[in-house]
Amino acid sequence: MRGILKSLATTLSTFSRRPVTRLYPEGHRDLPERDRAFPVLLWDKDIDEPFCTGCHACERACPVECMTVTMTDNPNHTTNDGNSKRRKIVDKFYIDYARCMRCNICVEVCNFEAIAMNNTWQGHETSVYDRADLVMDLPQLLVQSKAKQLEEWVPE
Amino acid sequence: MSTDDNAAGTAEEAQVEVVDTFDDTIWDTVNRTLRAVDVRPERSALDLIIHIPHADIIRGLRMLKQDADLQFNYLRCLTAVDNESEGIDVVYQLYSVPKNINLTVKTTLPNENKVIETATTVWKAANWLERETAEMFGVSFSGHPDPRPLLMPEDIDMSDTYPLLKSHPFAEIDVLQGEILGHDRDAEGEG
Amino acid sequence: MSTEIFGFDGVNVWVDGLVRVLLIVGFMTVVVMGLIYGERKILARFQQRLGPTRTGPVGLLQSVADALKLVGKEDLRPRNADAWTFELAPYLVFVPVFLGFVIVPFVLDWQVRILELGLLYFVAVTGINIVGWIMAGWGSDNRYAMIGGMRAAAQGISYELPLVLSLLAVAMVVEVPSDSATGESLRGSLNLNEIIAAQAEIPNLVWQPLVLIVFFIAALAELNRTPFDIPVGESEVVGGPFVEYSGIRWSMFFLAEYAALLIMSLIFAAVFLGGWAWPAGLFQDDPWPRWAQALLVTGKAGLFIFMVFWVRASVPRLRIDQLMSFTWKILLPLMFAQVLINGLVLVYDWPEIVLTVTGLVGVLVLVMAVDRAVRHPRPRPAPATQLEGEAAS
Amino acid sequence: MVVDTSATEFETQDLLLNVGPQHPSTHGVFRMVLEIDGELVKDLVPYIGYLHRGAEKLCENNDFRQGIGYMDRTEYLAAHNAELSYVMAVEALAEIEVPERAQWIRMILCELNRISSHFMFLGAFGVDVGVFGTPFIYGWRERERIIDLFEEISGDRMMFAYFRAGGLAWEVPLNFPERVREVLESARQGVKDFDGLLTQNEIFIARTKNVGVITADDAIEMGMSGPTIRASGVPLDLRKTEPYLQYDQISFETITADGGDVFDRYLVRLQEISQSIDLIEQCLERLEDGPIMPEKMPRMLRLPEGEVYIRTEAPRGEYGIYMVSKGGNKPHRLKVRSACLSNLQALKQMCVGQYVADAIIVLGSIDIVLSEVDR
Amino acid sequence: MLPTDQLFSDYVPVLIASIAGFILVISALIGSRLLAPFSEEREKGTTYECGMLPLRRASTNVGNRFYLYGILFIIFDVEAVFIFPWVLTFVGVGPLAYWTMVTFVAILGLGLAYAWKKGALQWR
Secondary structure (H helix, E strand, C coil): CHHHHHHHHHHHHHHCCCCCCCCCCCCCCCCCCCCCCCEEECEECCCCEECCCCCCHHHHHCCCCCEEEEEEECCCEHHHCCCECCCEEEEEEEEECCCCCCCCHHHHHCCCCCEEECCCHHHHCCCCCCHHHHEECHHHHHHHHHCCCCCCCCCC | CCHHHHHHCCCHHHHHHHHHHHHHCCHHHHHHHCCCCCCEEEECCCCEEEECCHHHHHHHHHHHHHCCCCCCCEEEEEEEEECHHHCEEEEEEEEECCCCEEEEEEEEECCCCCEEECCCCCCCCHHHHHHHHHHHHCCEEECCCCCCCCCCCCCCCCCCCCCCCCCCCCCCCCCCCHHHHHHHHHHHHHC | CEEEECCEEEEEHHHHHHHHHHHHHHHHHHHHHHHHHHHHHHHHHHCCCCCCCCCCHHHCCHHHHHHHHHHCCCCCCCCCCCHHHHHHHHHHHHHHHHHHHHHCCCECCECCCCCCCHHHHHHHHHCCHHHHHHHHHHHCCCHHHHHHHHHHHHHHHHHHHHHHHHHHHHHHHCEEECCCCCCCEEECCCCHHHHHHHCCCCCHHHHCHHHHHHHHHHHHHHCCCCCCCCCCCHHHHCCHHHCCCCHHHHHHHHHHHHHHHHHHHHHHHHHHCCCCCCHHHCCCCCCCCHHHHHHHHHHHHHHHHHHHHHHHHHCCCCCHHHHHHHHHHHHHHHHHHHHHHHHHHHHCCCCCHHHHHHHHHHHHHHHHHHHHHHHCCCCCCCCHHHHHHHHHC | CCCCCCCCCCCCECEEEEECCCCCCCCCCCEEEEEEECCEEEEEEEECCCCCCCHHHHHHCCCCCHHHHHHHHHCCCCHHHHHHHHHHHHHHHHCCCCCHHHHHHHHHHHHHHHHHHHHHHHHHHHHHHCCCCHHHHHHHHHHHHHHHHHHHHHCCCCCCCCEECCEECCCCCCCHHHHHHHHHHHHHHHHHHHHHHHHCCHHHHHHHCCCCCCCHHHHHHCCCCCHHHHCCCCCCCHHHHCCCCCHHHCCCCCCCCCCCCHHHHHHHHHHHHHHHHHHHHHHHHHCCCCCCCCCCCCCCCCCCEEEEEEEEEECCEEEEEEEEEECCCCCCEEEEECHHHHHHHCHHHHHCCCEHHHHHHHHHHHCCCHHHHHC | CCHHHHHHHHHHHHHHHHHHHHHHHHHHHHHHHHHCCCCCCHHHHCCCCCCCCCCCCCCCCECCCCHHHHHHHHHHHHHHHHHHHHHHHHHHHCHHHHHHHHHHHHHHHHHHHHHHHHCCCCCC
16 A cells, blocks of 8 residues: 555646646757757858768668769869869759658768758658659758758768 | 697697787687687687587587586577678677676588587577578578577568678668769759 | 426426426536536546636636537448447437436425435436447447457446445434334435435435545446557557447437536535535535525535546556455455444444444455555466467366 | 356457557557456457567668667657667677766766656556556656757757767767756656656555566566566566666666566656766766867778677667678667567466456566557 | 324435436437437448457357355345345344354355455456
8 A cells, every 4th residue: 555655646746747748840859969850951152052061972872762862063163164163063853751760970971061860850850742742852952951940960 | 539630730830829919818728618619719809719610600609608618698699690602600799797807609501501500509698699690691591590580671581682791782871962862953054 | 296496386297397307407417518528627627727718708618619519420330330230329328317316406396306216217227338438339330449348348237346336334323203103213315305404414425434435446447448448549449339320420429428528526415424414514504595505415416526637637547457356355344344333333223433443444455455456466477378379178 | 257158159259359560558559459358358469560660770871970860760759768779789889988067967868867767668558557648748848858958968859860970970969967957846746746646646556556466586587688578577677687887887777676567667767867867967067178089080980800799778778789890881770679579478368367448458568669669 | 193104205216316327328318319420331330359350259158266255245235135134233132143143154155265265256
C-alpha cells in the first residue's frame, strides 16, 4: 500500500509542475545554430550568384545519392566581362529531400562552402502531398539564402 | 595432429611467424585444446583468429566450450563472409564469461557445397544467427532445429538469391529524383 | 395516480416519469462530455501535458468535436461477426447503466424515483451490462475482443460481490427513524434518501472505513478503470471487447462507461459522504437551496472521480489471476467479516465506535494482506512441460 | 485440477493469438504468435524482419564516412553507441590514434545516449505494465532534454552522424559542460520520478517479480547481453570486462541483480541511469582542451587488409561490428551484431508458461529496437 | 395511495428509462446512418489482428477457466440476495436471526475455503 501511495504522491507532484509540452505550430522552439534540416545552397551576395560551381563533390559523397548536379560555364566570369571569379557555375541542382538522410557529408566535402544544412524551421516543415514535390530544384534551394533568411553554420 | 603438422602445409615463412607472434595470445591453450583438429592461427586487430576445417568445426567448437581452461560458453556472433571465388568463411566470435577471453573461429566453405553442421547444439544462441546467415549467404546448416528464413519475407520465395553475396546486385531501386523528373518539370514550365 | 413535479401537483405518473427521464438524458449527456474533457485535462496535468487545447477556449469543445466526429464515422461490422450479438451488445451495455440513474439522488427530494429498495435495484440493474460485454467480445469474432470479453465477464462478476456486500454493510448500519409515534429508530435501509438523511450528523465513512475502501476498489473494477482495466487493457488486448466497434456504436460503449462512472460517483457520494447533507448536522433545519446542494454533491462526487483519474495516472494494471485472487481471497472474506461484525454490533447494541475500530482493523488487515501477497508471490502457475502433461491428463 | 475437461464434448481449443506487428503495445514491427490456453501461453513463435533494410549490404557499398549515417539508423535510440562501434572498427583497422579529448566527449555522448535510451525503455515499459501514459511522458520528458542537447552538439536529434573515424566531426559548443550538467540535473529528477512512480508500487512489483525469469546459465547460453543478462546476475559489462575508450580510467561498478526477472531488468536499467550520470560527471572532470581529430587524416580513408570484431556496450547490450577489409575505401564485409536479436531469442523461453499479459511485459523488458534486430 | 399504486408509480420511470435508453442508442445509430459514409469493401470486413489476416475464426471453444468463477459467483450472489432482506429486519428480530445468518455464511465460507484449497481460485 505504501508503494501505491508513493506513486500517487509522485503523480501529484508532477500535477503541480508546469507542463512540458507546448503547442507546436503556434510556438516554435528556438533551434540551435547547428540544427540540421535539409541541405540548401548558399548565395554569394557580393557577386550575386550561387557559391556552388557544380563540381559534383557533394553528389559523389552523398551516401543516398539524393543529389543531381550539372555544371555550366559561368556567363558572369571575368573573361566574359563579369565580376565573378568562378569559371564554372552550377546549372541545375536537384536534391531529393525524400531521400536525403541529413548526414551533413555534403557540407563537409564542399570546397566552396556553397552548401549548408538549413537550420531554420522552414527546413523542417516541408510536408507536401506529393513526393515529387520534395525534389528541390536550384531556385528552391537558393531561395532562403537569397532572401537572407539563413544564418548558415558550416563546421570548421 | 600437432601444430607442426598443420603448419607443414603452409609456407615456410608462415611457420616461423606462427612461432614468433602468438606468444602473447591464448593460442597455446587453444592449440592444446584442439590437438585433435587441424588448426591454423591468425591475428586480427583485436582477437586471435583460428581457422578450423569445416568438417571438424562443431567438434572443435565443442572442445573450445568444454575445455576447463577456455570455457568459451558465450557465442557473441556468427556470420559469414563471401570471399567470392575463394568460398565462404563462416565466422564464430566466441567469448568466455568466466575467463574473459575472446576468440574468433573461422572456417571456409567451398562455393559449390555450402553445407556446415549447425552450432545450435553447442550454443542455443546460434539459432537465429544461423538462420540469418543461411538466408543471406545460402549456407545451409545441417541439423538446424528451425531452418525457416528469419529476416526475408515469408511470402516471397527468396531461396535462389542471397542478398549478402557479392554476386547479388546492389540497389536496383527505381530512383525518384534528378534528371528525368527535373527535366519533366522544366518542360512543363516552358510548355 | 399522480405525483408532483417542479411544484406542479397532480401530474400524471407517466408524464412525470417521462419529464424526469428526459432531464436525466440531457444531464447525462452534458456531464459525460464534461467528464471526458475533464479526464483528458486532468490526466494531462498529471503527466505534465497540456491536454486538449484546440477546440474552443482551452479545448472546452473537445468532447463535442469528438461526438460529431464519431457520428460521422463509418460504422463497420466484421464479415464474420455474429450479427445479432454484435448489434445488440451496445444496447445491453448502455441501457442497464442508464437505468441506474433512476435511483440516483441528486439533491434533496429530487431524483427520478425514491425506491425503497434503491440499492438492490442499483446493483441488480448495473450488473446486467456484463452480458453486453460478453456479447460484444463474442460477437466480434476477434481474438482480442474475445479474450477481453471473457476477462470482463470474470472480472465483472467477481467484483460484483464485494460491491454488493460493501453496500449491504453500509445499509445495515443506517439508522432510520421509524414510527414517529414511538420515537424509536430502526436499523437498515436500502433507500438512498434515508441513507443520506441518516448521515446528517456523521457520514458513513467514519463508521465504515474498510467498506469505503473496498467499495472504491470494487467500483474501480466494475468501471474497468486502472488498475482493473484488464478487459480493455490497451497494451494486451488492444481495446478488449470493443476492438471491432467503430464510430457511433463504439461511442455508445464509451458513453456507458462514463455514465457508469458518473452514477458510481453519485452513489459513492450518497452512501459514504452523505450526499447533499452537510456533515456535522449543519444547515439541517434550514436546507440549503437546491443549487447549493447540487454543488455539494458535485464536490463529493467530483472527489471520487478525481481519485479515479488520479489512480489511473499512477498505477499499473493488475494481471488477471492477481485480480481474481484479490477479490476472492482478500476482499470477499473481509467483506463477509465486516457484514457479520456489523450485525453483531447492531444486534447486541454495542457502541458504534466499535464499528469504526473494527473497520480500521479491517483496513490494516487489507494492507497487510496485500503486502504479504506482494512479498511472497505465489509460485508460477506451471512450467511449460508440466503444463502440457496436465492438459493431456 | 478440480474439473476434468478432457472427457467432455466441450473440449477446448488452444487459441492462436497474433500479437503485432501493428499494435499490441507496439514495440516496433515485431510480431509473435502466441498459442494460448485460457490465459496461459503454451507456445510462442516470434517473427521478425519487417524492418529489414539491408544495412549491412548498404554499408558494404558505401565508404567509411558514408556508413556512419547508416549505423545511426540501425540503432535509432542509441545512435551514438552504434556509431561508436563503427568508427572504432575503422580506427582499429586503420590503426588511428584517437585524441583524448575526442574519447572523453565520445564517452559523455554515449553515456548520455544510454540515459536517453533507458528513459525511453522505462517509459515504454511503464505503458506495457499498464500505467496510462504517465511513465511515457516522464521518460519522454527526460529523453527530450538529452536530445535537445544532442541537437545543439551534432545538429540532429536522432541520426547524429557526429562521430568520425579518428575523432569527432566538429568541436562541441563552448557551453558543453554546463549544458551537460543541466541535463544531468533533470535526469536525476527523472530517475526520482520513476523511482517514486514504479519501484515500490505493490501492483508493479506483483506484476513484474518472478515474471519472465531466465537463469544466468540460460542467459549465457542464449547469448544475451546488456542489462538483460546483468539482471540475471552475470556481470557482463563490456565497459568493465574489455574497457574501450577511457572506461578503465574512471571508477564504476557493474550493476547486476540476481532475480533474472522483469523487475530486475527494470531495476538494473534504472540504476544504470544513475550510474551513467555519475560516469558523465567523472568524464566532465577529466575533459581537457585538445584536438578532436588526429593531425594527419587522409581525406578519403583507405584501410589495409584485415578484420576486426569491435564490441561496445550499447544500452541494449553488446553492439558488435565485424568488419572485414580487403583494402579500398569500402568494407568488404560488415556485420552488425545486434544485442536485441540475441536477447530476443530468449523470448520464448521467458514467456512460455506465463500469462498473456506477462508475455507483453517480458517483451517490453527486453527493450527491443526492431531496426537493430532487423538491420 | 395503495401499495400497488405506489409500486406502479415507482417503477413507471424504470420502464420509461429503459425505453428511453433503447431509443437513445437507436437514434444515435440512425443519426450515424444518415451522416456517416458507408462503403462495401471486403477488406473492411476483416477483423483486426494486428495488421495480419485473421488466422482462423476466433469464436471457438476457448479454454477460459472462468466458469468456476461463474459458479462461485452464482452461489454467492444468491447468498447476497438472501442477505438483503435480512439486513433490513435482523435488528428487529434479534440475535436468533443474526446467528442463523452467521451459520449460513459460515457454511458458504467453508465452501469458499474448500474451493480455495482445491485451487479453483487459481486463474489459468
